Amino acid sequence: MVTAKFNQHNKILETTFEENVILSEIVNYIRETKENVFYPRKLKILTDSRNAIFNFTIEDLEIIVKENYESLEKYEMIIDAIIIDDPKNTVLSMLYLELVKTNKYKFEIFSTKKAAENWLNNY
Secondary structure, three states: OEEEEEEOOOOEEEEEEEEEEEHHHHHHHHHHHHHOOOOOOEEEEEEEEEEEEEEOOOOHHHHHHHHHHHHHOOOOEEEEEEEOOOHHHHHHHHHHHHHOOOOOEEEEEEOOHHHHHHHHHOO
16 A cells, blocks of 8 residues: 655655555556646655565566656656665665666665655755
């Protein structure tokens, strides 16, 4: 399950990945973010996936990357911090990081919420 809520106080899109997270949920989340005209064009995202099981394949990462590139056309920049505590999720996220190479998208992996928030606040 993927849920997202924009925090008006800190201007960060706070996203939670919980339980089994499948490809279609991630694609829908990216598309919803792409179509949202109210988010800042320099969008900061804090994704907490500590309670998630990524239920998609390495091959599915190419679909996610494609969707992200399309979303970036609507934004000046997206800065995305993801919190991970699972080895499989870490591997998938590291592979994703290698596939997404653009100056308009910054993506980092963290093990704590505090570290992720500090990184986001420096942008």
